[in-house]
Amino acid sequence: MGERKGMEIALAAAEAAALCRPDVVAAYPITPNTHVPEHLANIVSEGKLDAEYICVESEHSALSACMGASGAGARVFTATSSQGLLYMAEIMSIASSMRLPVVMALGNRALSGPLNIWNDHSDIMSQRDTGWISLFASHGQEVIDMIIQAFRIAEDADVLLPINVNLDGFQLTHVVEVMDFPSQSEVDAFLPAYKPFASLHPDHPCSMGTLGLPEIYSEATKAREVAIVNSRKTILKVWAEWEKAFGRRYEPVESYKMEGAQEAIMTMGSMGETAEIAIDALREKGIPVGLLKLKLWRPFPYEDVRKAAKGLKSLLVLDRAVSFGGPGGPVASEVRSSLYGETDRPAITNYIFGLGGRDVAVEDFIKMFEKMRSGDKKRSKDQYEFYGVRGE
Amino acid sequence: MKSKKWPEDWQDVNIGCIVSNPGSAREYHTGGWRAQRPICDNEKCIKCGVCYIFCPEGCIIERKDGFFEANLDYCKGCGICAHECWPFAIKMVEEG
């Protein structure tokens, strides 16, 4: 049976990865995710995990080494943050194009500059269109669960795509929580050994990473897009199995107090936890408001968003990244796209907040909610607004 | 792979554009690039194999009788074999 214990979430992420018995781990230190590879190094050094641990000289090489190892048929794991993810950027798209199921724990952190090691979502948003499946955890238990689920999803013969599990830097990586750790036998039962669709071995030579001329590139790209869209089925299947095995339910869009709600707030990542308290307070005042927590960022759950928004008068979408010169925060853009064709759709307000580790308290959610309500008319033309920035 | 139509539909693209048909580049004949072809005078040939070893195409084959011959399906006519042949047994002659 599993064990319930308190632990820093970054260490728990490493424990969860180790329970999946990766064959090769390659990672490079970067704040705030350093504790993940550090703890995995400990686990390997103590002989508790039989894996090759590669102390690469850069994130670019970390993902590259994972690609080589995955190509050779190994189960692989890496972890990074922010600039590290951007240093991997060249390889991100190649990983999904080569359909190598790399699993990454991504401790979300702001992009430089100015240099900032704290949390927001600008790192993953910059890599949004690289063809990776993206899951977002809102607390420690979800980090553990999603890392284990990630291997199942990525390696499924119907998926074969890389996947990143996003956990907010510091807000999650450095927080100690009490979490349920599945036992090794439970994980082994849930996650079968990796059976690669092809591997680099002289007994069955193949060529991976070939050259695609214009006459095939579009077809190859469409095949990849269909693969990630279809991965939704596998994700839902894996989540259903997870619930059966471990009793914890996962949905692309998780609802909190949405019964009878006319208004709602939507968050992604650890902010959902704080927002819940704000929802409780608003509900106590008799306001019919609920919370929607986005767990699946790619493939984007359009149908779930549409379903969740049905009957709402207004929806406040909170983003922790900016699309400079664009239509607002990246989450709000997707939500707007989801609802554009609906006749009965809520008014959408988009605030960008909590950038670069700016603290957001329960009161801030209440204030944002009230701001949305009071300013609906004025802001109807505005696509988005920064919240909590001095000089408003 | 040969049974597949080309260019293929998106449903038929090999996963990850992997090619599990080793050596299938042979399907493409580079011989059409050639402006000159090597002609070997077996009277002069000493069967040393220097032409074989220096061929960038790997298209020179040793026959059963020990003489060497370029597979003109692939020979690009670079002329290395003629240039390196010790006893001057190989000559490059214009195509066509």
Next chain:
Amino acid sequence: MNTLKGHPVGLIENFDLYAPKLVDREEYFTPGHRACQGCGEALAIRLMCKALGKDTVIINATGCMQVISSLYPTTAWELPWIHVAFPNAAAVGSGVEAALKVLRRKGRIPNRDVKAVAIGGDGGTLDIGLQALSGAMERGHNMLYVCFDNEAYMNTGIQRSSATPFGASTTTAPPGVASMGNKTWKKNLPEIMAAHNISYVATACNSYPLDFMNKVKKAREIDGPAYIHCLSVCPTGWRCPSEACIKMGRLAVETGVFPLYEAEQGRYRMTVSMPENLRPIQDYIKHQGRFRHLTPEQVQSFQERTNLEYKKLLNKIEHSKSWAEMSANQG
């Protein structure tokens, strides 16, 4: 024309007359690849594969050899082969090596030695891939890295790399009223690799097939990182006739521009007997369009620096000792 004629055989290479007949007849790099006519790099790859044999995984950096060999849906490779990107062949190779090791240990692949061999051009090795290469060599992966150095970014159209020789004309370092072409001396990567204290470093050339293949075989047997720097003549980029490919490589060696040596456990030695007096570099550069613009003074300074670099190598050879000899002397 033939450089052999007029030279004692020993000067060219210890090339047993019928030795070509002894090499592995299997072609692991097959005809139908799209390399240019007379490509020294394609030849070198073909020879390398013969020396490596079947139990090999090739990790290819982006470059000429990747492009000409892997046109989907076909491949020129009979060996398992992977290409990911330009700067990371050594890093991908690290992953392949680690995976082969752990999967063998866990009994998931057959229990036999399969060598990871990463390959790249001079751009992918000396420039953009240097960091990944240094990391992989320093970490001690059981991996061979072979750089096929054609002295410029040939795949993108002959741009200068840090391996481009002094004076050469390239599309990004062209000669003109205000420039002599490439002003810098070629980066000495074998020496940088030797400074990583790896067990085996060697230079090689496509014009010395047996020397190259012996080095590849030797490097393959090393349980750890090994590096071979193979000068690969590019008739297209060097602007010389395709049939002169082999001759250019020989002249690079005989003029001392690219001596063939190896450093085994730190001990340097020349692997091909060199003439007592080097041939003048003029013999080498006069056949190549990329050097055509050089003035007699520039050729002279090219000659002087070549002599100096060659002397440095001879000194190293004369005074070098293997790690075993060094520790024995201390004891």
